[in-house]
Amino acid sequence: MLSDNASGVASVVFLLDVDNTLLDNDRFAADLGEKLEQAFGATERDRYWAIYAQLRDELGYADYLGALQRFRAGLDNDPALLQMSAWLLEYPFADHLYPHALDTVAHLCTLGPTAILSDGDVVFQPRKIQHAGLWSALDGNVLIYLHKQQMLVAMQQRYPAAHYVMVDDKPQILADMKQRLGHRLTTVFVRQGHYAAAAPTELQSAADLTIACIGDLRGRKLEDFLPSTPTIDLPAN
Structure with missing residues (x-):
């Protein structure tokens, strides 16, 4: 207290x-979009943001990890997928x-x-x-x-x-x-x-x-x- x-x-x-x-946080979102495009291409990046927006409407708050869980559909064999969680959790927020x-x-x-x-x-x-x-x-x-x-x-x-x-x-x-x-x-x-x-x-x-x-x-x-x-x-x- x-x-x-x-x-x-x-x-x-x-x-x-x-x-x-x-x-x-806008800088973080821009960096996340850039990382997704580099790893998966623009189409998949846009799919992630569509999932994110849907989750935000459902939950009322930003859920980046939840969006990543849904985003994995069809990408289970892509080695870049497993690196995304580390990127999110280790992002240098102190720099921003x-x-x-x-x-x-x-x-x-x-x-x-x-x-x-x-x-x-x-x-x-x-x-x-x-x-x-x-x-x-x-x-x-x-x-x-x-x-x-x-x-x-x-x-x-x-x-x-x-x-x-x-x-x-x-x-x-x-x-x-x-x-x-x-x-x-x-x-x-x-x-x-x-x-x-x-x-x-x-x-x-x-x-x-x-x-x-x-x-x-x-x-x-x-x-x-x-x-x-x-x-x-x-x-x-």
Whole structure:
């Protein structure tokens, strides 16, 4: 349990998304597509992404390993197939953290208890967070759910606080969390990655704070995240 006082209840807990918030997951996806094309050709690469999209629609989160399991159909005798799992699990995620991501994590930890709150499976997503160096940077304070916006009761049981700050690149998730937690949540929208770029303008503008990149949070004071703070676009450093 994270807390910053003797009662065990924190004043403010910071919650951080991972993909396209701390980590350039679009870069990973591009590298994966390139690897698939090199190993199996463009047609098979496209088949993998079709399987991935179908699984995402079914599950509601990215399942790269699950897509690979289905992708194996017809490729069981291809020696490249067995190398793909190692490529996925050993991918150098630490090389693709956004600039100043770890500095930002360290800074937020000085303002209040800080944890990762992510969607994903129970194998690849933890592995990604560990290989990126985020697990150790946050002393293992990591929550991974199928749909994090539906697990806020569980999150609060794990990390009780008077107020929460959620940093995410998906404004729809921020809006869903705001609907559930109301004034007890400050939403921070990070304009990074393809989900942020594709989000409707009205959703983007609904966030309490909007930043261009995760590094913009460095040096921000605690009062910048409190409920009395008006909606504002924070300038890049």
